[in-house]
Amino acid sequence: MSETATDSAADTPPDTTSDTGSADFTGFGADARRFLRELAVNNDRAWFSANRERYETRIREPALAFVRAIAPHLAELSPHLVVDAARTGGSLGRANRDTRFTDDKSPYHPTVLLSFSHGHVDAGRAPGFWLRLTPRGATLTAGLRAAGPRSLRRIREAIVERPDVWQTARDDDVLATLFGDLGKPDLQRVPRGFPSDHEHEVDLRRRRFALERLMGARAVSDADLVVETAATFAAAAPLLAFLCDALGLPWAPSPTRTRRKGRR
Numbered sequence: 001m002s003e004t005a006t007d008s009a010a011d012t013p014p015d016t017t018s019d020t021g022s023a024d025f026t027g028f029g030a031d032a033r034r035f036l037r038e039l040a041v042n043n044d045r046a047w048f049s050a051n052r053e054r055y056e057t058r059i060r061e062p063a064l065a066f067v068r069a070i071a072p073h074l075a076e077l078s079p080h081l082v083v084d085a086a087r088t089g090g091s092l093g094r095a096n097r098d099t100r101f102t103d104d105k106s107p108y109h110p111t112v113l114l115s116f117s118h119g120h121v122d123a124g125r126a127p128g129f130w131l132r133l134t135p136r137g138a139t140l141t142a143g144l145r146a147a148g149p150r151s152l153r154r155i156r157e158a159i160v161e162r163p164d165v166w167q168t169a170r171d172d173d174v175l176a177t178l179f180g181d182l183g184k185p186d187l188q189r190v191p192r193g194f195p196s197d198h199e200h201e202v203d204l205r206r207r208r209f210a211l212e213r214l215m216g217a218r219a220v221s222d223a224d225l226v227v228e229t230a231a232t233f234a235a236a237a238p239l240l241a242f243l244c245d246a247l248g249l250p251w252a253p254s255p256t257r258t259r260r261k262g263r264r
Contacts, residue, residue, distance in 0.1 A: 025065035027221045028133055032058040037135040040110040048095075048108055055095065059112055060087070063133075066226060067091045067114060073230035074116055074129070077237045078251050080244075081128060082119040091115050110135075116233075120249055125151065127243045129233045138220045140229060142179070142236035143210035144243050151247055156194055156204050158246035163200055169238040170203070178232050179211035209243060211236060 035054050067085040074081050084090030093113035099105045117128025130141040159166045185205035190196045194204050213232055219225060244251040
């Protein structure tokens with residue numbers, strides 16, 4: 001897909017049809033984190049094949065249960081987020097690594113990635129939310145992790161044109177408490193074509209607009225991880241809304257969809 005939404009795409013929300021099943025998430029237990037620790041040390045096909053049942057029961061099944069459980073929470077933020085509990089090709093990232101263009105030929109990811117990105121852009125360059133499970137806990141990410149030159153220009157233009165809206169989305173007190181700030185900028189100088197003395201010149205020097213929150217082992221072991229993650233992502237919703245608006249992507253339900261829902 002292109003970096004920006006088309007008119008037809010904006011009118012049609014993505015298909016987020018998922019596997020049937022109850023939202024029975026009970027947490028990522030100690031054996032899930034132990035599996036990832038052991039995989040990091042034994043990252044080969046023979047070990048993974050011998051431990052595939054552990055992967056299925058300790059990693060894949062809880063991960064898909066988490067996706068099903070958080071789906072209604074994310075739907076309240078935006079109907080354009082892809083929240084898909086399919087066993088393959090959905091929100092759960094592949095266990096296998098793409099090793100074609102890297103010197104590291106380890107066949108498997110030693111972490112587990114759950115992606116809930118905007119459905120009208122290529123997933124790798126879309127605003128969204130992510131949870132990465134690690135042996136020590138999890139990292140929650142919200143925003144835009146990567147963007148091409150055209151998308152960066154549009155975001156910078158939006159910051160210059162609507163500085164107050166940007167500041168409100170970026171500096172929310174709850175957001176700052178949960179995530180901290182956006183960190184150091186990627187560039188030493190403001191890109192050509194933008195004012196170097198702008199009040200948000202630091203943000204104009206960014207190539208990445210993403211916030212991260214670390215969660216400990218105790219937090220990911222509990223079913224409350226769903227509610228905590230949903231609340232964390234909700235705090236970042238204004239930031240996502242700003243980024244989507246800058247990129248010409250829909251975020252909130254359209255007035256037409258809202259009126260139809262209200263008549264039912």
